[in-house]
Amino acid sequence: MQQAERARLVDYLGSVPVTAWEQPSLCPEYRVRDVVGHLISGAKNTPPKFLLGMLKARFDFDAAMRAAAARESTGTPGDLISRLRTVAAAKARPGPAMLGEVIVHSEDIRRAVGDGPGQYPTDHLLVVADAYRSVGMGLGSKKRIAGLRLQATDTDWATGDGPLVSGPLLALVLAMTGRCVAHADLAGPGVAELAGRS
Template identity: 30%
Template sequence: METHSAHLTKETRAERERLAGILGGLTPEQWDAASLCDGWRVREVVAHMTMAYRTRAIGVLAGLVRARFSFNRYADRDARSATRAMSDAELLGLLRRNIEHPWQPPGGGQAGALSHDVIHGLDFTEPLGLPPAPPERLALILASTRPRQLKYFGVDLGGRKLAATDSDAVVGDGSTVVAMTSKDILLVVTGRRPLNDVPQTSR
């Protein structure tokens, strides 16, 4: 029987393959389009997704020191530097060569690796009107959502429970249940979209 970790690994690789396929069909104008990450185009998002494949631990530490230990500041500088140094084709090639890369975010495990790819995938597929990850894959990420993650993204559900209409995902423990797609729940809980901006059905 496949273990949960093995399943997450398989889903992570499948998501990287899916995103590489999408990116391979983008026009230069789409690579230059704004993403859901403030100030980043599609190419900066892809550069960020490849950061773990381009940098060694000592390089990350040095970058953090220069960024006064702000990971967001360091990640922004790294993404912009990478897009100046590499073409879109080179970034895509790097992503493709590392579909089976074992990287996991510190403390995040394999679920964190899958979350990283799926969430940043949404950062460019959503504004471009392209398909998100399958609901079942999104549900794997939503299942690991905890209050500290909502706090990190500055999200307050206001006593509401978000229930997916296309998977078994549920986030929050409020008395008011709000139904929406798995994709919209993930956009809300990661601070990409205000809860009140999403079409909802309360029950």
């Protein structure tokens, strides 16, 4: 699944204008090129590399991620696409979190440059949604959706109890990660509460 989503992103990036690579993405403090660099570094990461990066950043996770992204975000857009294409074919790292990384960051890019949402297989989104509903540290989605009922309107998926937040599964996944852009696609009495937690 990760390889398919990385390949889909590589194909899409070829259509992104060169000037758009320097503009801010939806991911705070990251330009479009930095998001691509982050995905490249994530695909190349190993436990020893991760630990070394954390040591250099004095165990500041965000600082370690920014430094890794900065190292991989140099060069022309063509260079970045080529590097992402190379790692896209590599063996995927285990776990649904990495699949979520590719999908969510694809949306960080697509929506920042003014393109509509991407089209993702429902089974990919279901894997990510099921994982994100219980992720605490780092992503914070578990706390963000606590006490709310999230229900997809385009497939059979729901989680939680409380005021309803409904919408397309992609919008729910993005909302779980704190992407406020997704709130416009959501409905229900729980949306305001969710928005206040983003």
